[in-house]
Amino acid sequence: MNPPKVFILPKKATEEARIVSLLNPRYAKPTRYLVCPETGIYEFTRVAAPKTTPRSWLMECSATGALAGKTDADRVELGTYITKGADLFVATPIDPLFLILPALAAASKSEKRFFLCSDDHFDSILQDSPHLAEVLRWENVRRLLESRMAAACETSQGGDELMFRFSEEKLLNELVSKAKKMADQPLPKSMEDKFVTKVLEAPMLGMKREATLSIPQDQSESVLAPESETTPSTVESSESQSSTASLVSATSDPSEASTAATSVTEESTTTTTITATEVVAATFQASEEITKLQRLRTAFQFICSSYVMPALAAELKTMLEERKSTLADFAPLDDYLAQIAKMRQDALAARSMGDYSRKRAVDDEEAAERAEKKRKKEEEDKRKKAGQSRGVRDLQKVNTRGMKKMSDFFKKK
Known part of the structure; x- marks a missing residue:
């Protein structure tokens, strides 16, 4: 018995809708589609959980409560299930034009292209599409396929029947x-x-700007005060002022005081170097x-x-x-x-x-990459250990030194 699968089907699909195998327009292989004679054709989109975090479906049939008096086969069919994977198949509409492209492309390979009826085009892929013949028995589906075929073909009226010839120009426009x-x-x-x-996205350009300013010490504070952050030059100037003030207060000799004052006067005009690294986005x-x-x-x-x-x-x-x-x-x-x-x-x-420090930056990048790989490996090991049973973990701790492996008993003598 095939394991059950979870499908999400459109509400407007009628009870006559069937899951059939038709030729895939991209890979030219039989693929499952949902065909409804009233609402059209749908493709199945598979939504799966990532392999790193496996999931399962817990399913219960709506008629599970009515198992009394049923046979074993009915119990299996109407029972509960736990699926191995959490795959979800969603039916979404597909343009029937794509399902006809393999037939139109097969007819366009010849050097001379002729106007052919729809049946001639369908016959070229009839063997590769197992259920195409049954689908064409629905008149609504046949009319839908022929109408979409006209969107990519030149048409000509041949008596009572419409003839089609594939046109790349019309397909490109569509x-x-x-x-x-x-x-x-x-x-x-x-x-x-x-x-x-x-x-x-335009590349980001980083530019390093360095400016050297010669300003009086008493004006440096007013110049640098509006900045929200204290620059290294401001810190250095404040430290020099505090050290000079302490020197003046500690000196009792007038000559020493005058010397200190002279030193303050000489240092009042300082050279302030402001270095700023600005990241400029490309205009x-x-x-x-x-x-x-x-x-x-x-x-x-x-x-x-x-x-x-x-x-x-x-x-x-x-x-x-x-x-x-x-x-x-x-x-x-x-x-x-x-x-x-x-x-x-x-x-x-x-x-x-x-950038002369490029080598160091590359080394830092390599170290960060190695750390990231190590972290991923540790997470993978933890995930594997979490999926192991207690018995398997206990067996890994057994000391097998000196013991023969099972393969030793099956070697040729």
């Missing part, structure tokens, strides 16, 4: 329109941070137009990498880059990315030439 709908608003947070914000910042273009490119690449075959996806990306004026002009985005790359190279070169 995918770009989908990508524009995704790019109208911010992408999911993980995608927005990794593929938009981080890519468009280069992505505009709203650049951000939208990056979102559009990311959304288009996501659609192609998820639902379009690799060879066809590469061809569509090339077509999109060539047709800058009609569908999307990525020239401003490319110029911005080129300038960002140049700024990063300049910042890296300046840092390597001007």
Whole structure:
């Protein structure tokens, strides 16, 4: 008996909906889909717990309370379960156009492309899609597939039947329109941070400024007073004043007092050196137009990498880059990315030439990296020990010195 799985199905799906195996548009392998004759086709998105923190499902059938008088087979079917993993399969709508792409791509491989009826296109993938023939028996599903096929094909009326011929131009327009709908608003947070914000972020430039000022001692306090933090120069000047004042009070001889006063006069004009390290952010910042273009490119690449075959996806990306004026002009985005790359190279070169303590910084980074690896290893060991039973932990403490291993008894003599 197969272990049970947890599915979240749409409420609007009817009782006639079935889980079938159809050809995956990206990898050309049979994949499970939910097909409803009334509401359309759904794909299953697998949501799993991370391997580092395993989880399980505790499931109970709704008819578990009515097990009286049931056979053993019924008890197994209607009983309670503990699953090994906490996988969750969520049914989300999918455009039927993607499920037809393998059939259209197969017909486009020939040098001469002809107008073919929908059945001819379906027959090309009928053997690879185990349940496609049963799905096509539903008239609503057939009409849905044919209507979406027209979005990526040139059509011609051949008598009473509509004929289709695959067109990369129409498919590109359809995918770009989908990508524009995704790019109208911010992408999911993980995608927005990794593929938009981080890519468009300008490098930070650190500059060290050193200024030497010669000001009277009595004015140094007024100059440095507005600062919220006391600089090293202020501390040094206050200490010199206190030491000089104590010297004057402790001296009884007028000559010594005059000498002390002279020393105060000589030190009244001091040289104050202020060293400040300021982190200056680059004034280069992505505009709203650049951000939208990056979102559009990311959304288009996501659609192609998820639902379009690799060879066809590469061809569509090339077509999109060539047709800058009609569908999307990525020239401003490319110029911005080129300038960002140049700024990063300049910042890296300046840092390597001007920072003589780079070796020490690298050593600190390596030490921090080793500490992080050690911490992760300790956490992994603790997690493994927590998953071991008490018997296994007790056996690890047994002294096996001088004992033979089990493999020694099965060696060839």
